[in-house]
Amino acid sequence: MRAILIEQYGVPPVVADVVDPKVPDGGVVVRVEATGLCRSDWHGWQGHDSDIVLPHVPGHELAGTIAAIAPGVTGWNVGDRVTAPFICACGQCRECLDGNHQVCPNQLQPGFNYWGSFAEYVALPFAEVNLVRLPDELAFDTAAGLGCRFATSYRAVHQVGRIQAGEKLIVFGCGGVGLSAVMIAAALGAEVVAVDTNPAALALATRYGAAHVVDTADAERLVDLTGGGADVTMDALGSNQLVQEALRSLRPRGRHLQVGLLPSGVQLDVSRLIGQELQWLGSHGMAAHAYPEMLDLVAQGNLKPADLVTRTIGLPAVPDALASLTTPNATAGVTVIHP
Incomplete structure (x- = not known):
């Protein structure tokens, strides 16, 4: 099959012919119809993930049709339209039995752990736990973005951050995760402030429901704009500087959501966390069993993830598109790859 192959960290990958994936025990092989280009893929390409072993095929947001099924897997057939969370849980450990597949x-x-979806085919383990059936009316391009950025934002904003109607949320970084968070929080009735240096990203944030857009992460300005501080802040990019501004932008007893990866670590003003009784909340993906609620809202038109997709490309364009993520504000919206 054709795939994007990373042979050295930080060096542009190549389109290569590689071996087809084998069907894992208890799993399936999916023919990839669409796969999202995510900043997490950039982190992997840069060598920020210790699980990756070179040479490597990236890609973790995907949608397609089942091409092969392992013996013993029930409830699924070749040709079924599916997606899956980027976290494929085992389904048997204590966390999974408690429903917390995202921290299995x-x-x-x-x-990351194995070759991914920037390819014509990808293997998915633990199929009965992780496969999500796609409605016929949901396009593969839209579904591809659900597995990481949109589902991650949905769980972070709705389930972990517990955003309520009338609350004020500041989203720092309007890439795919941030724009998804803007859309979801606005649909929940929150007043959203979007912060980014990219005018195109801020224009999309306004389109997706942001009440205010700001091109500078300045806590003093944001506190004034929110009338004393936000109820919730969210770092959707992964930046020590943004974390500091986010924490200073909270009202007392506010909640901070950390979704962006911080490979270089972060410095925290712990005395402020204690004195203001602030909450630091990490959020990591969303389990497959939680998808139906989100998909129902998409079907009802309350959430419109299709609007987030601003570009589609083929495999030959992936190396340049991946490199463009080195500059966070180089593009706006979600890029989807058609292998």
Whole structure:
């Protein structure tokens, strides 16, 4: 099959012919119809993920049709339209039995623990736990973005951050995760402030429901804009500087959502966390069993993830598109790859 192959960290990958994936025990192989280009893929390409072993095929947001099924897997057929979370949980550990698949200690992530979806085919383990059936009316391009950015934002904003109607949320970084958060929070009735240096990203944030857009992460200005501080802040990019501004932008007893990866670590003003009784909340993906609620809102038109897709490309364009993520504000919206 054709795939994007990373042979050295930080060096542009190539389109290569590689071996087809084998069907894992208890899993399936999916023919990839669409796969999202995510900043997490950029982190992997830069060598920020210790699970990756070179040479490597990235890609973790995907949608397609089942091409092969392992013996013993029930409930699924070749040709079924599916997606899956980027965290493929084992379904048997204590966390999984409690429903917390997104923190399964035995998880496997396509594009990180093993070869991913920037390819014509990808293997998915633990199929009965992780496959999500796609409605016929949901386009593959839209579904591809659900597995990481949109589902991650949905859980972060709705389930972890517990955003309520009338609350004020500041989203720092309007890439795919941030724009998804803007759309979801606005649909929940929150007043959203979007912060980014990219005018195109801020224009999309306004389109998706942001009440205010700001091109500078300045806590003093944001506190004034929110009338004393936000109820919730969210770092959707992964930046020590943004974390500091986010924490200073909160009202007392506010909640901070950390979704952006911080490979270089972060410095925290712990005395402020204690003195203001602030909450630091990490959020990591969303389990497959939680998808139906989100998909129902998409079907009803309350959430419109299709609007987030601003570009589609083929495999030959992936190396340049991946490199463009080195500059966070180089593009706006979600890029989807058609392998």
